[in-house]
Amino acid sequence: DEDVSLGSFMVIQPGDHDLHLEWPFRNLCTLGISHPKDPSNVISHKVNPxxxxxDVQHCFLRPKGKENRGCGQNLTTAGKLETDGFIQSDTLHVFLEIKP
Known part of the structure; x- marks a missing residue:
């Protein structure tokens, strides 16, 4: 369905080790979808804080009590995922890569 889109958003949740982490979060993240038969065929979005x-810097601050607002974007449509072969056996391969 071309009206249904798939987005990939990163949300920072509060955790037990927040006191020991550097804030704001500054690591480069890649959120995406990989093709099951061709790993070089990827639909992705890089988030570099x-x-x-x-307008989105607050997404990377240390969360206070609840999660921060997400940061990301719509990647593609459900129809494109199906026609391009990204969905196989009702499975979609998604990934999150975090670089220091």
């Missing part, structure tokens, strides 16, 4: 605009 260092280069993000001021």
């Amino acid at each position: 260092v280069n993000c605009g001021d």
Whole structure:
């Protein structure tokens, strides 16, 4: 269905080790979908907190009590995932890569 889109968003949740982490979060993250038969065929979105605009910087601050607002974008449509072979045996391969 071309009206249904798939988005990939990163949300920072509060955790027991937050006191020991560096804030704000500054690691480069890649959120995406890989093709099950061709790992080089990837639909992805990179989130680089260092280069993000001021309007989304609050997404990378240490969470206070509840999760932060998510940061990401719509990646593709459900129809494109099916026609391009990204869905096999009712399975979709998603990934999150975090670089230091």
